[in-house]
Amino acid sequence: MIQSMTGYGKSVVTFNEKKINVEIKSLNSKALDLSTRIAPLYREKEMEMRQMISKALVRGKVDFSIWIEKDASLDATPINSALVENYYHQIKDIAAKTGMPEPQDWFSILVRMPDVMSKTEAEVLTDEEWAVARGGVEQALQALVEFRKQEGAALYNKFSEKLDNIGSLLASIEPYEKSRVEKIRSRIVEGLKSIPEIEYDKNRLEQELIYYIEKLDINEEKQRLANHLKYFRETMNDGIGQGKKLGFIAQEMGREINTTGSKSNQAEMQNIVVKMKDELEQIKEQVLNVL
Known part of the structure; x- marks a missing residue:
């Protein structure tokens, strides 16, 4: 099932007297746009953390932070x-x-003399501490992925509702489409009858009517739109990483709806087309959030 690019994850792990905090936020973006705020002690592991994030999140505007909290009494500067x-x-x-x-x-x-109140020892990141901190990063990433899944499920339901609405509107066009052909024919014939001095070839008129009506035929557009609706549903079930593909399908749906509108010379059909456009626009807005 699809996932959203919007997410939030946080974890807190402890090592000795330290409390290690990890926080990750993500929003939609065309690619992975990662910004980090890393405590000095862990900066040597920045590339490793970036690889973990890019592998887990794939795409999105991501803000990552890792910082340390210490007991103030233990962190006081010693007097030499x-x-x-x-x-x-x-x-x-x-x-x-x-x-x-x-x-x-x-x-x-x-106490104001040189080096009386200064720390001389430098903190060194041990393998044991990094193992704990890395576990905290993994926990925060997993929490964010779960958040994305929940948001993705909500988007799936929203898209399904909108697709159903477009399908229903598409089906509602058919009665008007059938009556439209007869109305066009009657309007042209009545118009010719209102000008008695004009003579015309009835066979030629019939041929021209058939040609004109064929140009207004929307059966192909209806069939292609129905196929796009089906393909959109199938793509949603293909798993993560389908956001761009869904966006392309939505664009194709828009083309078919627009063509249907341009061929619809009947008010009722045009009203239905406007409603379909409204439903599709809501899909296009939300599909930008799909991973």
């Missing part, structure tokens, strides 16, 4: 006590040698 002690003794020695007074507020002076 050995360095503080070293600065303390240096300042006391300088004060003793020069006769300068020692600071009254030692703490405020010492």
Whole structure:
């Protein structure tokens, strides 16, 4: 069954004291348009994550984010006590040698000294942490795919309803089509009778009427439109990745409906054509969301 390109997925996984958040959103697009916001620790795995996303989602405008939340108490910058002690003794020695007074507020002076409050260790992404983070990406992708399936089912029902409506409208043309031929013939004959001074060949008139009526015949358009309706339904059941194909079929349906309208010189038939166009327009709007 078809899937929508609209979707949302989120997951939260934990590793030690870290909470790893993954969020993915997608909207319709002609191709895969992926933008990412990745925590610095995981940037070395960006290409791998992009491959995972492109394989799972195929198409759409996708926003992907992965970030880390830590316990604030565990993430506080440590004070380098050995360095503080070293600065303390240096300042006391300088004060003793020069006769300068020692600071009254030692703490405020010492914490502003270079490297006292700076982190020196660099975080390294371990295989164990990446396995957890990768699992979070997979969970978010799966949640988004499930969302797309649900949206796709809703689109399937919407399309089926619109196709049924077009089929019913197409069938409702037939009574008017049959009466139309006789009305055309009668109108032309009556028009000629109203001009008594004109003589005409009845056999030639009959031939011209047949030719004229054949030009207004819409049986081929009706048959092709019926085939397109059937093909649209079959394509919806072919699985994912049918969005562009469904768009092409909808365009062909529009051509047949337009031709039917141009050949319909009867108000009732033209009203039916307008209703078919309205139903088709709703299909065209929604088919842009199909994967």
